[in-house]
Amino acid sequence: MIAPTIDLDALEAFEKLEPTAPAGKPMMVDTGLIHEDPEQPRKVFDDTKQRELCTSVAESGIRIPISVRPHPQLPGQYMLNFGARRHRAAVAVGLAHVPALIEDLLSDFDQVIENLHRAELSPMEMALFISGKQKGGMKPAEIARRLGLSRSAISKYFALVDAPSEIEATYASGRTTSPDTLYDLRQVLDRWPEKTRAWLASDVDVTRRSVEHLKRHLTEAEKDQMSGAAGRDKASHRTDHIRHPLLKVRIGERPGVLVLNRRSDLDNHVLVRWDDGGEVQPVEVQAIQVVALEDGRSGPAKPRGRRRELRR
Template identity: 35%
Template structure:
C-alpha cells in the first residue's frame, strides 16, 4: 500500500538528532478502533482538564506516536497518546511532539495501555472478544499481550455475565474482575437474592461488600460459603446452623500474614444493629439468632436483615 504523503519536514518521522516532530494538531485524527472507550476514566472532563492545565504549565514530556493515514494524504492517526492529544487541544496548542511509526497493530495499543493500567476491565474484555472472533485461541491472546491465560479467561468471562451482574458491570458500579466473578458465583447459587441486592441503590460495589453478601447468604440458607480472599485463598464462613462457636472457621490469608477469625456478622435490624450468632442453631428455616446491642439474643427473620460487615475476635 502506498503511504500517504506527509507535510514538509515530516516525511521521515524524525527531526534532526532523533528529536520528535512538531505535528500540527489539525493534521491528526484519533483511531476509531482504539481500545479505550469514551467511558474510560482517563477521558472524563475533569481528568482531561487536569492534564491540559499541566500541559499549559510544563508542556508535553512524552511525545505521542502516530502513523500515516491510509486514505487521507498529509494526515496521521494516533497510535498512542489520545489523552495527550485531547488535552493539548483543550490547552489550545497548535502542535504536539510526536514520532511517526507505521509498524502498528491494535495489540500494540492494548499492550501499551495495559502497561500503564489505563484500560478498564470492560475494554480489556471487548478486545479479547474481538480477538476470539478472529479465531485466535486464548493462549495466543495471552502471549500477544504478555498476560497469563488466567487473565484472559477471567476477562473473557465478562462477555457472558448473568443479566443483573452485567447491568451493574456495564453501569460501572463494579469494576474489579475478581469481584465480578465472585458475584457470578453467588448468583449461580442464589439468583433471586443477588439480583435483589444488586437493585439496591449503591453507587459502587466493592469486594468486601460482595464477601459480606456471600457470608450473609451462607448464614441465611444454612450452608458453608467459600469466599475468595486476597490472592485467591478460600475463606469458609460457617452457617447459622453449623458447628459451635469454638469451631468457628478461620479466614485464610496470604502466606506470611496473620490469620483472622470470623466471629459474627454485623447486621441492621429495623432501626438498630446486631450481630448474627453463627454458632447457635435457629428454630426454623429463614430464622437466625441475633445478639442485640444490649446483649440480649433474640430469634429474628433473616429476610429483614441488612448485612453490614464481618466481625473478628477483637470487635
C-alpha cells in the same frame, strides 16, 4: 529538442510535507494532520481527568511525545498509536504542533498493552477487545500470551461480556469495576440468582471480600438444607418399615389417633380415638390435621395382664 518540464505542483506538495526526524527522535507535527485510530480499543475518557490534563498542557505543553504512524489513506498525514488524551488536550488548548515519534504500524495488541500499563483502559473496554479477538477466531491462550496476562485473567474479563443486567448495573453504577470482583459476583449470581439479587438490592458495599462472604454464607445454607433433606429422607425411609403405624391427628385443639383398622359408616369420615377419653367417633376427613406418624410399638411395652384359670 524539447526541454524537460518541471512539475511545480509536485514540488509545492513536497515542500508542505513535515520534515522527517532520525529514528527514535521526536519531531514537531501539526496537530491538524493527526487522526485518531477508529480501531483504538479505548473508548471512554474521564472528563475530569481530561480537563486536568488540558490545564497542564496549557501551562507546560506536551512533555511526553505521542506516537503516530503514516496514515494508510491520507498521504502526508498521521494516525495515532498512543497519546489520544494528550492529542485531544493539545487541540483543546490550541497548540499548533505536538512532539511525536513516527513509528511503524503497531498492532491493536500494542495499543491495549500501552493503555493497560498506564491503567487507562477500563475493564469493559478490555473485555470487549478480548471478546472481539475471540470472535475473530483467536484462541484465549494466544490472546493471553499476546497481552502478557494469565488465562484466568482473560476468563475474568469474559465475565463482563454479555453479562446479566445485574452485573452491568453494578459495574455502571461504580459499585465495583474490579474484574476479579465482577467475575466472582457473576459466579454467585449464576448459582443463587434470587438471593444474589436481593443482596445487591440492599445497601451493601460490593467488594471481593463481601462477595466471598456472600458465597460462603449461601454455600453453608445450601449444605444445611441438603443435610436436612437427607435426614428427612432417612426418616421417610424408616417409616416405610413401620410395622405398627400410629397416626396422630388433631381436630381443632383436640388431639387424637386415627383408627386405621376400622371404617366409618359415614361417607368422607374416618374414625378417631380421642386422647382425652379413649372414645371413638367418626370425624369428617377435611377437618383432620395430621400431626405425626409413629410406630405404635416403639414406646415402652405395656404390661399385659395374665389370664388366670379359675379353679373350682
